[in-house]
Amino acid sequence: MHLARFPRLHLAHLPTPLEPMPRLSKELGCEIWIKRDDCTGMSTGGNKTRKLEFLMAEAVEMGADMVMTQGATQTNHGRQTAAFAAKLGMGCHILLEDRTGYNNDNYNGNGNVLLDHLHGATTEKFPGGTDMPAEMEKAAEAERAKGKKVYVIPGGGSNPTGALGYVNCAFELVGQANDRGLVIDRLVHATGSSGTQAGLVTGMKAINSGIPVLGIGTRAPQPKQEQMVYDLACRTAEKLGCPGVVAREDVMANTDYVGEGYGLPTESGLEAIRMFAELEGILLDPVYSGKGAAGLIDLARKGEFEGQRIVFLHTGGSVGLFGYDFAFRG
Numbered sequence: 001m002h003l004a005r006f007p008r009l010h011l012a013h014l015p016t017p018l019e020p021m022p023r024l025s026k027e028l029g030c031e032i033w034i035k036r037d038d039c040t041g042m043s044t045g046g047n048k049t050r051k052l053e054f055l056m057a058e059a060v061e062m063g064a065d066m067v068m069t070q071g072a073t074q075t076n077h078g079r080q081t082a083a084f085a086a087k088l089g090m091g092c093h094i095l096l097e098d099r100t101g102y103n104n105d106n107y108n109g110n111g112n113v114l115l116d117h118l119h120g121a122t123t124e125k126f127p128g129g130t131d132m133p134a135e136m137e138k139a140a141e142a143e144r145a146k147g148k149k150v151y152v153i154p155g156g157g158s159n160p161t162g163a164l165g166y167v168n169c170a171f172e173l174v175g176q177a178n179d180r181g182l183v184i185d186r187l188v189h190a191t192g193s194s195g196t197q198a199g200l201v202t203g204m205k206a207i208n209s210g211i212p213v214l215g216i217g218t219r220a221p222q223p224k225q226e227q228m229v230y231d232l233a234c235r236t237a238e239k240l241g242c243p244g245v246v247a248r249e250d251v252m253a254n255t256d257y258v259g260e261g262y263g264l265p266t267e268s269g270l271e272a273i274r275m276f277a278e279l280e281g282i283l284l285d286p287v288y289s290g291k292g293a294a295g296l297i298d299l300a301r302k303g304e305f306e307g308q309r310i311v312f313l314h315t316g317g318s319v320g321l322f323g324y325d326f327a328f329r330g
């Protein structure tokens with residue numbers, strides 16, 4: 001599998017560490033390791049760095065002078081896209097959808113929003129339920145009419161190009177495990193716009209690793225989440241030159257930990273954030289990695305991982321804590 005055939009900017013801090021979590025493992029009674037993709041670099045890091053290495057390389061190849069993307073108000077993807085654009089001297093415009101209805105100052109101006117602006121990006125707000133891809137196309141056309149060369153990145157950077165970043169992560173993780181003689185029984189992580197899981201599943205299958213990937217949902221119900229991941233995995237496998245390598249049953253998502261909706265903190269997610277912070281000194285977030293860890297913790301408590309070695313992929317997001325400070329009061 002020859003990823004070097006694809007344009008890529010080598011800006012991520014790789015390989016990310018693969019570390020044991022002894023205190024959390026003891027608490028949960030099973031062996032849990034963590035893959036630190038919160039440490040990928042570019043505006044603190046997170047899962048978007050790996051995707052943007054491939055996406056922004058395409059932007060450079062097409063001679064773009066501006067990138068545009070969209071997401072929720074506290075989008076991590078927007079913040080990291082803004083950092084890449086700054087590094088490459090491109091303009092960046094981010095369309096923000098109000099998916100929560102929170103009107104407090106920190107949610108709307110701190111955390112990721114603060115950093116979007118620090119990186120020089122412009123932002124524009126839209127009400128929840130807006131057709132964001134359509135709005136982004138309109139905004140891109142308006143910029144093109146002014147002479148800008150705009151590269152449009154879908155929400156979460158989730159298309160076959162972005163997913164290559166997580167094909168690469170699968171290769172990296174298997175390499176680390178092989179070097180250390182560490183058998184991994186399962187990989188668990190938060191899944192949303194689907195590019196992370198699609199890339200991981202495709203990569204794991206393409207090299208016949210035998211490592212199952214379990215996505216913990218943060219937004220969509222299970223059938224929709226799994227279908228989204230599967231569709232993107234199929235397109236990613238085609239791009240890689242191994243069509244058909246992913247079967248529908250390779251895609252597994254558990255969406256029991258979404259709670260009331262996307263971006264709305266849950267008790268189990270907040271408990272997971274506190275446990276990782278207090279037991280391992282690791283910061284999660286209430287929108288993605290906290291809900292992913294809530295699934296990990298609950299399934300471990302139910303004995304689903306008994307006798308297994310689990311790797312939790314930390315996809316980042318802790319910048320969002322500063323937009324969600326209200327969730328930790330009282």
Ligand SMILES: Cc1ncc(COP(=O)(O)O)c(C=O)c1O
Pocket residue numbers: 046047075076077156158190191192193194195196197285288289315316317318
């Ligand atoms: C911190 C974090 N974790 C997980 C995800 C989910 O990844 P994906 O959108 O590739 O499914 C995101 C997506 O925005 C994220 O920001």
